[in-house]
Amino acid sequence: MAEKIRILVGKPGLDGHDRGAKVIATAFRDAGFEVIYTGLHQTPEMIVEAAIQEDVDIVSISVLSGAHMTIFPRILELLREREASEIHVIGGGIIPPEDSEKLIAMGVGAIFGPGTPTGDAIAYVRNWWQKRAAGAQNA
Amino acid sequence: MAVQQTGGEAQQDAEVRELAERLAGGDLRAVARAISLVEDGTPLGWGLLDRLYPRTGRAQRLGVTGPPGSGKSTLVNALAQTLRERGERVAILAVDPTSPFSGGAILGDRVRMTAATRDPDLFVRSMASRGNLGGVSSATYEASEILEAAGYDRILIETVGVGQSELEIVELADTVALVLVPESGDAVQVMKAGIMEVADLFVINKYDREGGDRLVRELQLAMELSDWRRGGAWAPPICTTVATRGEGVREALDAAERHFAHLRGEHQRLTQVRAQKMQRRLRMLLNRVLLRHAWRDARIEDQLEAALARIAAREISPYRWVQEVLQSWRRQGEEQDG
Structure with missing residues (x-):
């Protein structure tokens, strides 16, 4: 049986806008990924714990509350603490370009802003997956 | 080539050993990884299951099944919480459908x-x-064995929302709870549904809604009328819950305990039932392996395309083609033996 891309889609923070998360979860499913959807109001701790138990390849979170500069770094930090840094982190939401750049410098793989076609995110995930598989073979 | 293969096997053995040790030491990442390996049907996964098998057999597997929207996840969550309060280590396997x-x-x-x-x-x-x-998925049982070897006392298995015929949970679980809701239907529906017969206990969830009492009465009546208490002795109890508020959850858990105690009690029922299930499991596992090997050895995939054209042109019937594939596979086997 072929390996499946497993991806966690979560929505940290207090705001209740989960439409974006649902849209991307559905798009990922239709692309053939296994999507672990954790729902609203997740703390970074909950997201990281779920990512580990579910053995996901990627964590994809949506932040609209403006708290992205605390939430993303915290998730990266927790993943490092749990020795799970190979889990890739991507995100979306309302995030100014200058913050996006900072987050990517910290280790976030990609940030997809509002209006990004879901196809872009899917292509990014597939591309990352293939690169990782090639890297594993060369190792 | 042979040397390479041996090297590969030795390396795999080492990986299996390392993962098994981490798993036994309570490393959650190892547990999670192991389940993925088993799910993907990798040789490493099989090696791990082989190594861990002696450490299985003690945990109780409680299956929770029922129609979509009956509150299975909420109930499983409430059951897990109650079990945690009692100090047990709990694992949950929750299955959802893959899009075909x-x-x-x-x-x-x-x-x-x-x-x-x-x-x-x-x-x-x-x-x-x-x-x-x-x-369930074809790897759900194997995943439960990984969890058992990792030291979880209790494994809750939640199926996809079922209709009348998705009954595989019986093969996986020692005790099956069938979750229904007051709207789940009239007595006729109750009696014809195949899923009724898998229940070791009934849970009427969302009992605060109208119609709960009626469903309880109908279930009682249906049970009196039928002889689905095969083997006698155990009459499935009917529990009522409001899982969102935790109401009735403890009682439902106690009912599951009584069923497991019943299995473990006189006549070694648990040993017998597990042996019967293992027999079916062995057939299933062997079928899986045989099929994979037969397809590969007889290069069936390669022949399919050409066969399709001939079949469409009515040069050969599908029935003849299947026989030919079987014969060529047999000849190949004989040549290898000779």
Whole structure:
């Protein structure tokens, strides 16, 4: 049986806008990924714990509350603490370009802003997956 | 080539050993990884299952099944919380359907599993059914063995929302709870549904809604009328719950305990039942392996394309073609033996 891309889609923070998360979860499913959807109001701790138990390849979170500069770094930090840094982190939401750049410098793989076609995110995930598989073979 | 293969096997053995040790030491990442390896049907996964098998057999597997929207996830979450309060280590396997069109899945059971935050003794894993039609995935049992070897006393298995025929949970679980809701239907529906016969206990969830009492009465009547208490002795109790508020959850758990105690009690029922299930399991596992090897050895995949054209042109019937494939596979086997 072929390996499946497993991806966690979560929505940290207090705001209740989960439409974006649902849209991307559905798009990922239709692309053939296994999507672990954790729902609203997740703390970074909950997201990281779920990512580990579910053995996901990627964590994809949506932040609209403006708290992205605390939430993303915290998730990266927790993943490092749990020795799970190979889990890739991507995100979306309302995030100014200058913050996006900072987050990517910290280790976030990609940030997809509002209006990004879901196809872009899917292509990014597939591309990352293939690169990782090639890297594993060369190792 | 042979040398390379031996090297590969030695390396795999080492990987299996390392992963098994980490798993036994309570390393959650190792547990999670092991389940993925088993799910993907990798040789490493099989090696691991082989190594861990002696450490299985003690845990209780409680299956929770029922129609979509009956509150299975919420109930499983409440059951897990109660078990944690009693100090047990609990693992949950929650199965959701894979789309037959895209092969993808949205596994959303965690949304209701609020008890699973950062408690290392409560492990939750979502599984996609991956084409299996029985209400679980073909690797769910293997995943439960991994969890058992990792020291979880109690394994709760939540099936996909079932209709009348997704009954595979019976093969996986020692005790099956069938969750229904007051709207689940009239007595006729109750009596014809195949899923009724798998229940070791009934849970009427959302009991605060109208019609709960009626469903209880109808279930009681249906049980009196039928002889689905095969083997006698055990009459499935009917429990009523409001899982969102935790009402009746303790009683439902006690009922499951009584069933397990019944299995473990006189006549070694548990040993017998597990032996019967293992016999069916062995057939299934062997079928899986044989099929894979036969397809590969007889190069069936390579022949399919050409066969399709000939069959469409009515040069050969599908029935003749199948016989020919079988014969060529047999000849190949004989040549190898000779």
